Amino acid sequence: MPHLKAAISRTLQLALVLWAVVTILFLMFRLMPGNPMAAYIDPTFTLEQQQALMAQFGLDKPLWEQYFIYIGNLLQGELGQSFRYREPVATRIWALLPNTLILTFSSLILAYTFGILAGAYLAWKRGGVVENAAIPLVLTTRAMPEFWLGMVLLAIFSFNLGWFPAGGTRPAGASYDSLWALYTSREFLSYLALPALTLAIYSQGLPLLLMRSNMLDVMKEDFVTMARIKGLSNWTVVVRHAARNALLPVMTSFAIAVGYQLQGNVVVESVFSWPGLGRELVNAVSASDYPLAQGAFLMIAVVVILMNLIADLLYALLDPRISHA
Amino acid sequence: MKSSFRAAGASAILALLAAMPALAADQIRTIDLLTRPQASQPQEFQSVQLIAQEWRKLGLDVNVRVMPWEQMSDIVWYQRDAWDATAWQMVGRPERSDPDEIIYNLFHSSTAENGYNFIGYVSPEYDQVAEAQRVEIDETARQGLVREAQEILAADQPNMMLVNPRQTFAFDNTVWNPESVVEQSGIGIRNTWTFMALEPLGERKDIILNSGDNVQAINPLYISGGVDSWVFELVYDRLARVGPDGLPQPWAAESYEWRDDRTIEVKLREGMAWHDGEPLTAEDVKFSFEAAVSGEAPMYAPFASNIETIEVVDDHNLVFTLKQPAASFITSSLAKINLIPQHVWEPIIEDLKTKEENAESYQEERPIGSGPFKFERWLTNEEIVLSANADHFNAPKAERWILRIVPNVEAALGMLRSGEINFLAEFTGDPQVLIQAAEQDGDLEVVSTVEMGFRYVAFNNRRAPFDDPAFRKALSSAVDRRLIVGAAFRGFAEPSNSVISPALEFWYDPAVFDGFEMGSDVAARQLEEAGYTLEGGRLHYPEGVSEEHAN
Numbered sequence: 001m002p003h004l005k006a007a008i009s010r011t012l013q014l015a016l017v018l019w020a021v022v023t024i025l026f027l028m029f030r031l032m033p034g035n036p037m038a039a040y041i042d043p044t045f046t047l048e049q050q051q052a053l054m055a056q057f058g059l060d061k062p063l064w065e066q067y068f069i070y071i072g073n074l075l076q077g078e079l080g081q082s083f084r085y086r087e088p089v090a091t092r093i094w095a096l097l098p099n100t101l102i103l104t105f106s107s108l109i110l111a112y113t114f115g116i117l118a119g120a121y122l123a124w125k126r127g128g129v130v131e132n133a134a135i136p137l138v139l140t141t142r143a144m145p146e147f148w149l150g151m152v153l154l155a156i157f158s159f160n161l162g163w164f165p166a167g168g169t170r171p172a173g174a175s176y177d178s179l180w181a182l183y184t185s186r187e188f189l190s191y192l193a194l195p196a197l198t199l200a201i202y203s204q205g206l207p208l209l210l211m212r213s214n215m216l217d218v219m220k221e222d223f224v225t226m227a228r229i230k231g232l233s234n235w236t237v238v239v240r241h242a243a244r245n246a247l248l249p250v251m252t253s254f255a256i257a258v259g260y261q262l263q264g265n266v267v268v269e270s271v272f273s274w275p276g277l278g279r280e281l282v283n284a285v286s287a288s289d290y291p292l293a294q295g296a297f298l299m300i301a302v303v304v305i306l307m308n309l310i311a312d313l314l315y316a317l318l319d320p321r322i323s324h325a
Numbered sequence: 326m327k328s329s330f331r332a333a334g335a336s337a338i339l340a341l342l343a344a345m346p347a348l349a350a351d352q353i354r355t356i357d358l359l360t361r362p363q364a365s366q367p368q369e370f371q372s373v374q375l376i377a378q379e380w381r382k383l384g385l386d387v388n389v390r391v392m393p394w395e396q397m398s399d400i401v402w403y404q405r406d407a408w409d410a411t412a413w414q415m416v417g418r419p420e421r422s423d424p425d426e427i428i429y430n431l432f433h434s435s436t437a438e439n440g441y442n443f444i445g446y447v448s449p450e451y452d453q454v455a456e457a458q459r460v461e462i463d464e465t466a467r468q469g470l471v472r473e474a475q476e477i478l479a480a481d482q483p484n485m486m487l488v489n490p491r492q493t494f495a496f497d498n499t500v501w502n503p504e505s506v507v508e509q510s511g512i513g514i515r516n517t518w519t520f521m522a523l524e525p526l527g528e529r530k531d532i533i534l535n536s537g538d539n540v541q542a543i544n545p546l547y548i549s550g551g552v553d554s555w556v557f558e559l560v561y562d563r564l565a566r567v568g569p570d571g572l573p574q575p576w577a578a579e580s581y582e583w584r585d586d587r588t589i590e591v592k593l594r595e596g597m598a599w600h601d602g603e604p605l606t607a608e609d610v611k612f613s614f615e616a617a618v619s620g621e622a623p624m625y626a627p628f629a630s631n632i633e634t635i636e637v638v639d640d641h642n643l644v645f646t647l648k649q650p651a652a653s654f655i656t657s658s659l660a661k662i663n664l665i666p667q668h669v670w671e672p673i674i675e676d677l678k679t680k681e682e683n684a685e686s687y688q689e690e691r692p693i694g695s696g697p698f699k700f701e702r703w704l705t706n707e708e709i710v711l712s713a714n715a716d717h718f719n720a721p722k723a724e725r726w727i728l729r730i731v732p733n734v735e736a737a738l739g740m741l742r743s744g745e746i747n748f749l750a751e752f753t754g755d756p757q758v759l760i761q762a763a764e765q766d767g768d769l770e771v772v773s774t775v776e777m778g779f780r781y782v783a784f785n786n787r788r789a790p791f792d793d794p795a796f797r798k799a800l801s802s803a804v805d806r807r808l809i810v811g812a813a814f815r816g817f818a819e820p821s822n823s824v825i826s827p828a829l830e831f832w833y834d835p836a837v838f839d840g841f842e843m844g845s846d847v848a849a850r851q852l853e854e855a856g857y858t859l860e861g862g863r864l865h866y867p868e869g870v871s872e873e874h875a876n
Contacts, residue, residue: 034395041398042548043415043430044627047439052623056682085541086549086686095705151735159739166736166745172533172727173710175702273731275706283539288395 014305021301022074025294026067029285036083036288057083070294079298080291084284089295093277097299098179099169100276103268104261106192107199112254115204119211119250120243126216142205150198150271157194164194167273195272199265203257207250214246221245248318255311259304350858350865351872353790355386358782359400359411362391369412369780371813372487376782379803382845383852384864401783402443409791410784413484416551417492417511417777417826419558419567423656424471424832427824429455432474432483445787446483460650462586467652472834475823479837481794485782485801487809488818489826493756493773495763497747500529503770505722510571511777511828515750517558518569521697521721523748530724534750535731535740539706543692545663546622546670547685552728555750556709559726560600561663561694564591564610565655571777571829573655577605577664577695579641586650587633591659593641594718599666600699607637612667614645614658621677621684628661669693697721706730742766756817775819777826788874790866795855802841803848 036057037050054060058069073080079089122131158166165171169182169191176182218224219242227237266278277296284293358380360366360373370391377387392400401411421427429436433455436442454477458470478484492513496506505524509516515534523532541549545561548554566576575581581591597605616622617629631651636644647654669689677684692700697719698711711726729746731737734754740746742762752759756773763769784791784800791797806820819827822838856867866872 033399034393035399035403037402038395038398039550041402041441043426043441044624045441046627049623050439081682081686086544086547087542087688092705154736154739159743162743166740166743167731167733168707168729170707172708172729172745173531173725270732271736273707273729273733273736275704275730279732280539280706286393286395 010309014309017305018302022071022294022298023067025297025301026070029288029290029293030063030066032285032288034286034288036290039084039287079295082284082289082292084287084289084292089291092280092292093295093299096275096277096280099274100262100265100269100278102183103192103195103199103265103274103276104258107196108203108254108257108261110196110200111203112207112250112257114200115207116211116247116250118204119208120215120238120246122208123212123215123219123246124238138205138208141201144202146198146202146267147271149201150195150268153194153198154271165191167191169275195268195274198268198271199261203261206253206257210253211246211250214249215242218242218246248315251318252311252315255307255314258307259300262300262303350868350870351875352860353385353864353866354872354875355388356380357388357390357409359390359392359397359408361394361397361412365393366412368490368813368818369414372780372809373412373782375808375812376485376804379845379848380800383799383803383848384859384862386863405443405445405785406787408785409788410485410782412780413783414780415778415824417828418551418554419509419512419516420656420661421777422511422567422571422829423573423653424825424829425459425653425657428471428474429459431824432478444483444783444785446481447786448477448481451477451481459652460586461652462583462650468831471825471832472836475825475834475837478824479822479841480798482784482797482801483786484784484824485797485804486821486823487780487782487806488814489779489821489828490776490814491756491773491817491819492776493752493759493771493817495741495749495752495759495769495771497741497744497768498770499768500526500747501532502526506770506772507569508772508774509567509569510830511775511826513774513776514772515555515748516569517566517697520559520723520726521719524722525724529747531727532723532725532748533727533729533746534748535729535737535746536751537730537732537734537737537753539730540703540709540728542685542688543700543703543709544685544688545665545692545694546616546625546687548624556711556728557663557692557694558696559698559711560692560696560700561665562597562696563660563663564593565660567656567660572831573660576660577610578659581655581659584644587647589645589647589654591643591645593643595641597695597718598716599669599695600693600714601666601669603666603668605664605666605695606640607643609667610643610664611635611637612671613664614662616665616670616674616684617662619674619678619684621674623683624685625662628658632658664695666693666695698726701725738762741769755815757815773817775826775828777828779821779824779826780818789870789872790857793855795851796857799848799851799855799857802843802851803845805843 037053040053058066081087082089082092085092122134125131154166157163169188171187174187176185182188224237224242227241265276266282268274269276269279277299281293281296284296358373358377360370363370373389377389380387397411400408430441432442432446432451434447434452437445437447451474454470454474458467458474461467461470494513494515502524505522506514507516507518507522508514509518520532536552538550538552540553540556542553543556545557562577564576564578565573568574577594577597579592579594581589583589593607593610599605614629614632614635617625631648632645633648634646638644673687674684677687697714697717698721699714701710701712703709707730709728713721713724731740734752737749737752738759741749760771763771784797786792810816810818810820820838822841823834825833827833858865
């Protein structure tokens, strides 16, 4: 019974958070300076055209009415039509979301695999020359702006060495039978490499430092001492006993990092001409394309909320001591 | 104590006023000058800084307000009484090679309230000339009228014209024969003619070019972003096309001829076909023009609304009858309306008539035109692929035309050098950097062309002191345009004093720039002659004029 109750209250909370996000998004873009008509200003732009556009976009109605129409459409799963592209917002988001997700997850998996291994290693080798060199290095990579890092990688690996292409997801004019065929092709990996590496270098600091400090804590605990007394090898103690326990918080931070990463994508997608949601978001905001901006932000908010939920559930699953009671 | 002080002060001021009548006029308020940010518009921003500096020398207090385009255009366009001066730009487009759009829409009094005359310039004398050039079919007579219009503007200075920038593009000369590149007057080498003519030198036969902006739509009934027009000008034919010399020439029409000043006979080329194989007929042409005014394509409507009837004589001959004579008809209608297949669009338009949305929101899965390139595929925000239409009467020599979306301008240049693209169709960075890169590379050719488009500072003619032509003229004279060209545009521009670009040789009036005196001493003299005075280093209105817009 307590499980059901917890599930209901969780769902209600979620609905409340989503409603708040939707309302803030709706008001935010409309209160921002700017006007969606700006894109149409032209010597042949007439008053009739302006009025027709306002009506078409639904901007001729009072704000509260626009709000209720928007909420009503959302409840029917309808995100509206983009002002700029004149096509359904959902179509546009679905076309771009896979590219963003693949970039996000590949870079995060790279960052977390490296971060966990290196963090555990640094904890194991505590107090050595390696640690003295590695910690400042990690902090430096954490402080580098992503666009700068991206430009540096572009200049070195693409323009000077010619190892990787400079932008896009595929060679010019190449066609693939399906998205799957594209994503599993060698060319795609070569296009993915630099943007994913940029994001990975930027993101590896968190799991690395987190893993290291968790390991240092865990290594002091009684069960580790117990294991050592039992005469287990150093490797078994560190990997089988300490690392497994230290990993828990790192795994949940992964879920939350997905949300943060979506923001970082905005910059990297522009540097590497990656056709993702982040770039579209910037365009939509600057062009006052309310429906598209709302839709894209909502999509990111949903991913963040979802990942937080998964993080919560994961905690309970991985560590039975934590419950929802 | 206090009140007696105040009384004494007041009487002292009154005495001063009586003694010096010149002081009766108000000091001119702080002038707001709007510009877009340096990050997005470096040349505009730097020009405005230079202008503000020169205006301050005249005793004006100038406040430069930096804001993004969306905010700036919102103020300028929708709050027409609420600003003083703003930087502005007009981009070059092939159809603007006819001067009517600029001469009429920017300055005629009828467009002051809601149209592009957002500066509120009202001059009956100018209106007359602008109207006369619209209906004058005789080219030489019309040339005289267009030049007269430029002279009136030069005298009134409703705007402060700055420069015609140069458009700089580059291509890989190991991939494309440099001889085959076409430089279009006022546009540059990135144009439809180049894309049709580019001749491959070796195995690489795909034109791969870049754009910083996304393609919004490929829709023959919707005027969307500038990049979109690169695509649909290749996929769709028009009866006429603006040629490399800036003048319209027959295209899908084999010929056209004015029967009188309201009737034009059009003879269609034989053997044209749509990309789906169906023949292109005179009925399709008639349908294309009628679709524009069907109510489902509001943006194209102004370009076909002057047509009274279209008579289909036979499969290849049509007669257009106009409501009013229109000198720009060939450029602004025949070279503007995209020819679309009736068998594809008729059912769509009929269906849309029953719905709320119009044809502007309709995106075909696979656009069907009759143009030199066929649509192949479109990957959202990544690339557009077109393939050569070998059956076209002017079939391209390249195999495919591939547009890559590259928002990062440095990356675009790097891609040109590494061969990921072979035609740099947009470069918003410093042209000097491009030229240096070309010198280092050795395989790149850079071509820079004076644009039809122009940069200017718009004065709000509704508000004092900008309602006074003498004041506007002085402010305009205050800035040496060569300074702007050199410092803000690094030499990649031509100084200007006319809305008609020198690239449009036939229409441009060179006298308006040659007779234009510039410099702060010239401006100071003009202001003094017009009755403006300097008091304590600050400029004051002429006697009897008071400040109505004090900050």
